[in-house]
Structures are given as structure tokens and as C-alpha cells.
Amino acid sequence: LSAADRTDSPAPSREGLLQIGEVAERIGLSLRTVRYYEEVGLVTPSDRTPGGFRLYSEDDVARLRVLKGMKPFGLSLEEIGELMRLFDESAGGAHDGDRARLCTALERYHDRAEARIGQLEEHAGEVRRLRDRIRARLEDLGAPGA
Amino acid sequence: LSAADRTDSPAPSREGLLQIGEVAERIGLSLRTVRYYEEVGLVTPSDRTPGGFRLYSEDDVARLRVLKGMKPFGLSLEEIGELMRLFDESAGGAHDGDRARLCTALERYHDRAEARIGQLEEHAGEVRRLRDRIRARLEDLGAPGA
């Protein structure tokens, strides 16, 4: 290797395809998690090197990013998979199947999202009250000492 | 049994002590969960019937309620246990031990609570965006049909 090659870039590999380490770091997921998502059929790398290294396209990366964004939704990975397929199908333009089924399914997730938002806000409120209780204990504990 | 006894009250049992079913229903936890909290040393029933039925005092119930309120904090049950003990110790009035240790420990939980609040609000934001995307898909899907 010539000295000019010492850019030491982690692994652009070929044709803009990324290997798992780069992907995980960009998205903020662990390697284990990315592999697990593949194991349960959520995101499969578009290609592999002859040696078996996973190679992800930009689309794959995008899917993973969407996936990560869905996590606060509190769905199971299986449900996340269904939701992503619903998106795929509904984005397909050609609504070959029954559009009605897509709608009702999406509506259910929409309602669940609303419910989840409320729950998260409730939770934030509960934690705020807890924080205040801790704060009170602290003042109640720090004042006599100072 | 006389007909007058057919009030069929679930299980006030004796002396205001409640058995697990009543407790679980009041708090909104499953029996399994209540038993598990006991298993890991968080809330132990004050008494048992001769036959082995768990009997909870009002204080026990209160502890369980506090416990449930802490769940959105996202702590492990072990950490929740520590936090509850910190509360107990700091409420003891007689601060026999080192007050400094209590303070620093409580402060850590306080900071973690703040962080958690921020996280929950972020999550709510993400779910809101997701909801909007679902909504967009629905409009995009429903308009051409109607």
C-alpha cells in the first residue's frame, strides 16, 4: 500500500455501500441491534461481500433510521414491521390490493400514536412530580445543615 | 352462612388488611407483578393468613402506589428500591447516618429525572411526527377514493 492510501477511511467498501459498523455509528444503533433487526426480518442488507460482510445501501440506512425513529412509539418490533410495510404499500402508488384494508390499519396505528403521545406526556408529568419530591427532600435535608 | 352475609365483598379479610387481588385492582397492577415486587424485595406484605394468603396494610398499598408512579422514570427495579430507601432514610427525621451521602445520591436521581423528562418530551415529539406521517398517508390514500 502506498502512503497516499493511508486515508484510513473505515469502510466505504464499494459503490457507496456501507458495512455494518459505519451504518451503526451513523444511525446510533449497536451492531447487535442492526443484526437483530435483520434476524427478525425488518431490514436486510442489500448485498454481501464475497467473504460474507453485510453491505447496506442508502435505502437500507434510511429504513433503519425510520425504524429507530419509531422506537418511542412503544410498539413491538413485529408491529413496527407491519407499520413499515403499510407505509411501503401505501407509497407504492399502484394500490393493487384493497385500499380499505390499508386505511383501517393505518387508522388504528394513528389512534395508537395519539394514545401514546398522551401517555408519554402523562409520564413526563409523573416524573416531574417525582423530581419535585426529590428536590423537596433535598432542600428539607440541605437547609438544616448549611 | 346466613343470607345476611351474602354481601359477597371480595376480601376485606380482617382489620382493614387487604389481600392481593383487592390491592392489585386498586393500584392497577397484575397479581404477578405485585408478587414479583415482593420477590425482588420492594414491597413485602405486612402479614399472612394462617393459610398463607398475603395481607397488605394501607402502608403497603401506599408503597406500591409510589412504586407504580416511579415506573415512567425508567429505572431498574433495583434502582427504584434504592430511591425508595433514600426517601425512607431522609424522611426518618433522625439523620443518624451521613447526611452528605444522602444528598449526593438524591442529587444524582434528581439529575436523572431531569434527563428523563427531556427524553420523554423528545419521544413525544417523535411520535407526533410519526402520527403526522401516518395522517398524511391516510389523506393521500383516502382523497382519490372519495
Next chain:
DNA sequence: CTTACCATTACGACGCGTAAAAGTAA
């Protein structure tokens, strides 16, 4: 005696963390 409630034990699931042993890329 019946019915509703409760006990214990144990195995399973989900979403990964983590380690082990080995192969691949450059």
C-alpha cells in the same frame, strides 16, 4: 359443597448485551 380467591413452581417472550472463536479486508 361450591365458588372465588390464593399459593408456588416453572417455563417462555422480548430486545437486546456480551463473550467466544474464527474469518475477512486492505
Next chain:
DNA sequence: ATTACTTTTACGCGTCGTAATGGTAA
């Protein structure tokens, strides 16, 4: 040859859900 990256396999953990089997309360 070295080094950094990757592979697969497999066991572990926390927080319960869910039987299965049998005892208790009234």
C-alpha cells in the same frame, strides 16, 4: 503480517405473562 473490522453461535438479563397444579376462605 498486521490491524481493524466482521462473521456466527450461544448464553444471560430484567420484567413480567402464562400455564399447571393444588390449597384456602366463607
